[in-house]
Amino acid sequence: MSDERFELSRRNALIGLGTVGAASAGAGLGTSAYFSDEEEFTGNMMTAGELDLAVDYVVHEEQGSAGSYTVNSFTDEVNGTAAGEDLTLDGDGTAMSQTLADVKPGDHGHSYFCVTIDDNPAYVWACGELTGTSENGYTEPEPEDDNGEGELEEEILVDVTYCELNDAGERTSTGETILSGSLREVLGTLQAGVPLDGTGDGDAAAGGQAPFAGTGGDDGANPCLCFDWELPTTVRNGIQGDSLEFDLSFHAIQSRHNDGAQNPCADETYAADYVNPDGIGQPIPDGVARVDVSYGDEAVAYRITFDEPDGSQYSLADPNFASANFSMPFDLDGDGTYDYQVAWNAQGNDAFRYSGVESGPNWEKDTGTGWSAVPSSIAASKSGTQAVIVVPRSDLATGGNGYVFGLSASAGGEQPYVGIPVGGPYSGADNFTSSENGQNATLQ
Structure with missing residues (x-):
């Protein structure tokens, strides 16, 4: 396979704004949430796409003396009182909103999501995005951090x-962990796209995940998130x-004639074949990055x-295979020199x-400075054969x-390697x- 580039429109990726993919092949819904320790928590608006994907949910915030707030689509209740409408997201444009005031240390909450796929099985992905941060209406000592970002x-x-809920939306068991960390880290990984597994495998990789069962089969219940x-x-x-502010969305792609590797959260995809030098003793045939x-x-x-x-x-993703490593360089202003x-x-x-x-x-x-710790503005994580690097848009x-930008991965010496673009992003110049x-790219 030669160096390839695939595109998915931004409109299709942000299902949380009410758009979906191809008819009968994809569906989505999303949430928008706004956390603030100043005045209000507004949004958490959820709209559904097509009728072949429905989601029941429970959203709960606990704020100590300020009280608590709960929305439950399983029971169609808000704070224990009947909402007077069906709160399940089933494609009819139903919206849910909530308000939370004064987020303070010690506050906590949870959100549960249970996906129902109408008829045929489907691969499900979760996508997310941190859409805005700010410092608002602070009192001392907030000015000690004056970068304008919260x-x-x-x-x-x-x-x-993964978890299981009963018919009332109460959690009855907790399964394997999918993500854990700061909200910024979790949203960064979700922005890159997280394939969900129909059997609740927290380590499932794209293309290796099990589809979620459809209502037309006898494959059993799907795990909740x-x-x-x-x-x-x-x-x-x-x-x-x-x-x-952040967005969270879910996407379903029918499993028939698909392998689950397609990432609906991505705007662009670049790919290249592994290169195995002639005569090497540890080849990785048919590998693709x-x-x-x-x-x-x-x-x-x-x-x-x-x-x-x-x-x-x-595997080029195995730290114990020869000298396996990969790097991603960035030329931020396109001036011909990586930054x-x-x-x-x-x-x-x-x-x-x-x-x-x-x-x-x-x-x-390569100098006395040497390698440094990854700056706090950049997030980087790896699990198995997949990794996520998140850099500030600014x-x-x-x-x-x-x-x-580009990608270079190898096992060192006469071992398999791969580069994006084909040949790798580095040259001997300078x-x-x-x-x-490198790979020329344009912000979208």
């Missing part, structure tokens, strides 16, 4: 797990006045997938590291809408800091 998304802790969040009591006053790019209002997410045949003896790179396993410790470019030019990793907008061989 820290609330870094302080709220989130666990996303449970989002548990809390603002720890140890959080200091730096979050006073901070607010954030893919990078799914999802453009958001606040960040851009890159989902990296090493698609290797079942039963492969070796920084984020790399995995570069020092053989199964971790992500960061290197900028010094005048000269030279990569910091970085990539340094020189306008155009920028350059001590390998030149972006002349």
